[in-house]
Amino acid sequence: MAEIRIRSTDERISGExxxxxxxxxxxVLYEHWNPTKLPAHLQNKFVFTDEDKAEILSTFxxxxxxxxxxxxxxxxxxxxxxDATPNLDELLKKFEQVHTHTEDEVRAITxxxxxxxxxxxxxxxxxxxxxxxxxxxxxxxxxxxxxxLMDNRQIVxxxxxxxxxxxxxxxxxxxxxxxx
Numbered sequence: 221m222a223e224i225r226i227r228s229t230d231e232r233i234s235g236e237x238x239x240x241x242x243x244x245x246x247x248v249l250y251e252h253w254n255p256t257k258l259p260a261h262l263q264n265k266f267v268f269t270d271e272d273k274a275e276i277l278s279t280f281x282x283x284x285x286x287x288x289x290x291x292x293x294x295x296x297x298x299x300x301x302x303d304a305t306p307n308l309d310e311l312l313k314k315f316e317q318v319h320t321h322t323e324d325e326v327r328a329i330t331x332x333x334x335x336x337x338x339x340x341x342x343x344x345x346x347x348x349x350x351x352x353x354x355x356x357x358x359x360x361x362x363x364x365x366x367x368x369l370m371d372n373r374q375i376v377x378x379x380x381x382x383x384x385x386x387x388x389x390x391x392x393x394x395x396x397x398x399x400x
Contacts, residue, residue, distance in 0.1 A: 222250065222355045225348040227337075227398075243349070246340045247360050249291075249324075253283050255353035258330055263353075266302035266332065266374045273298040276330055280378060283328070283356075291358065293326065293380040302332075302374040315367045318397050319389035323382045325365065328356040332375035339364040339394065346397060364392040 224233040224242055233242050236252060243250040255263075257279055262272060276298055277284065284296055301308060318339070327334075329351045336349045338359060349357060350370065359365045369375060 221252070221352065222357070223350045225350070226340075226344060227346045227348065228344075239349075243357075246338065246344065246347075247363070248338060248349070249326075249356075249358035249360075250349075251287070251356040252354050253280060253328060253356055255330060258353075263331055266300050266376060267304045268298065268300055268376075276376070277378065280328065280330070284378060284380065287326070287328075287356070288380060291324065291326075291380075292382055293324075294382055296378055296380045298330075298376065299379055300376045301369060308373070312368060314389075317389075318364050318366050318392045318394050320362050320364055320392050321359075321389060323361050324358045324380075325367075326356075326358040326380040327351070327367075328378040328380075329353050330376045330378060333370040333372055334367060334375040334377070335370055336365055336367050339397070364394060364397075 221236055222239045224239055233239055240250045258276065259279065262276060265272070277296065287293065305311065331353050333350065333352045336351065336357060336359060338347055338349060340347050351357060
């Protein structure tokens with residue numbers, strides 16, 4: 221279940237309803253899918269064949285299509301990151317820069333853990349959303365954020381897009397951001 225850490229105060233918010241209420245105020249969509257739907261042989265796997273990826277997408281097809289129809293997403297795929305990912309550290313450097321997009325950044329976590337760092341309202345500032353299997357998040361277009369892995373350095377997620385070319389980041393220089 222997702223947990224939030226407000227960076228300026230180190231306050232933590234947990235519990236699905238509390239997390240959802242906080243993220244709603246920050247205009248961030250949060251949902252929860254049932255991660256146990258995923259077949260056991262895929263639940264703790266982080267290197268996939270194309271057939272494995274197709275099986276994950278098929279397993280969550282009703283949820284994906286529901287979310288896509290409500291939010292206008294046109295395409296989706298699977299991303300899997302772990303220490304087995306070639307050039308993982310270089311890839312993470314790309315992700316770990318504050319940026320925005322011209323569309324929502326949507327991730328439905330099917331295995332592992334990750335963190336979205338998001339710029340909230342003026343009174344909140346930056347906050348971390350710690351995600352695990354079953355958590356679904358949509359960071360709105362133009363909202364400054366970035367993503368990184370947690371200590372386990374493993375995650376699998378369904379990504380949904382409006383733009384068929386996928387993930388396009390626009391750097392966001394913010395002198396108020398401090399890694400912490």
